Amino acid sequence: MNPKQQKIYTDVNNYFNNILRLKNSDEFQKYLEFLKRVPFQAPFNNTLVFVQNPSLNYYATEAQWKEFGRTIKPNARPEVILMIFGPVEFVFGLEDTEGREITSDSILNWWKESDGKFDENVFHNTVSSCAKIGLSVKIPEPSKYFNQASSIQTKGLAGIETSEIYLNPSYKGNPTYESYGVLLHEIAHELLGHCGERKYKDKKGNTKLLIHNRSNLTKDIAEIEAELTAWIVFGKFGIEKQSEVYLANYVMGKMSAEMFDMVLITKVSGMIFSMSKKDWKPRIPTQREKLRDNLRKNIKILKNHLAKVRANNYE
Missing domain, CATH: 1.20.5 (Single alpha-helices involved in coiled-coils or other helix-helix interfaces)
Structure with a gap:
């Protein structure tokens, strides 16, 4: 990571650290609402834009606004997002554009990733993608599951040493919103480092580091990070998981002086969303x-x- 990227990541986490320090649930709720309004962009870039301008309603590149018959106003102030393996890109809010009149609904409908209906292939593709990074997803028989789970109420388990994710036996059969939500939550624990360092082997057999060890976090922090990750991914599909008000109040009520990593949460959210695609590959580009x-x-x-x-x- 270069120094400029490191500064951006530090600034983003400091922003949320201040929100948590002041117990500002309204500001955090505002952030969650913003994420839902712009599902067409990567979660990290949404977060980056919000930190730069919390009052923004929607944003897009100049080319994307042209799709709506709108152009950028003279002297409009752009916000900055990061491009994958490339330079930054400038984006503009709706109020920084002029041209054809559009409604908020038309923006959301134009860019929505899906119609909000659950596709079972999303679940199966995600399970297949887990195997590509050395994670095995299982829905075992009740006797085996409850030997590991402390309660029949436990919906899922992420293995610390086994690289295995277990889902409650009640989820056998066709995937549902609920089983997918539990799967997301447990994958998040793994990819956020809550279960320790994770590595995987690429096609050439080389070992790649996926996430460093973050198992020293308290249970409350780990659960909040995993739940936020699952919430963001659900939002990308246009699915309502929990209300922003509930989640914001939940986070503020659980937080102590310890800070969760918002940058990592948004990056892992983007990765898990990509894992729902059929041909996803855990690939690190060459120089x-x-x-x-x-x-x-x-x-x-x-x-x-x-x-x-x-x-x-x-x-």
Whole structure:
């Protein structure tokens, strides 16, 4: 991670640290509501934009606003998001654009990832993706499950040494919203490092670090991180898991001086959402691929800049 990225991550976590320190549940609720309004962007970028401008309702790139027949106002102040393996990109809020009138509903419907209906393939694809990073998802017989679970009420377990996730035997059969939510919660525990360091082997047999050990967190912090992660992923599908008011109050009520890692939560949320795709691969790009992608993005930025210069010269 380069120094600029590190500063961004630190600033984001400091922002939420202040919210928690002041027990500002209203501000945290406002953040959760913002995440629901912009499911078309990566969770981390949503968080980054909110930290820059909490009063923003929606945001998009200049090209995306053109899809709505709107252009960027002169002297509009952009917000910054991070591109994957590339430079930053500028985005603008609805109030920074002008043109064809649009409603809030049309924005949400245009960019929604799904229609809010649960697709069983999402569950099965996620289970298959878990296997690619060395995690095994099982729904065992009751006798085996309850030897490990402390209570019949326990809906799922994430193994600390076994790299296994167990779901309650009652979830046998067709996947449901509830079983998928439990699966998300347990995967989050694994990918957030609550069960210890996680590694996986790539196609060449090389060992890759997935997450460092964070098993020293208190149970309350670990549960909040996992629940927030599951909530964000559900929101990406347009599914209502819990109200923002309930979740914000729950987080504020459980928090102590210890801080959860909001940056990691949003990154893991994005990863788990991607794991629902059929052909997902846990792949770390090579240096050559990073340089190639950087070059392409910089060329695109340069072309856009030159086009604006030419347009201004003709006016």
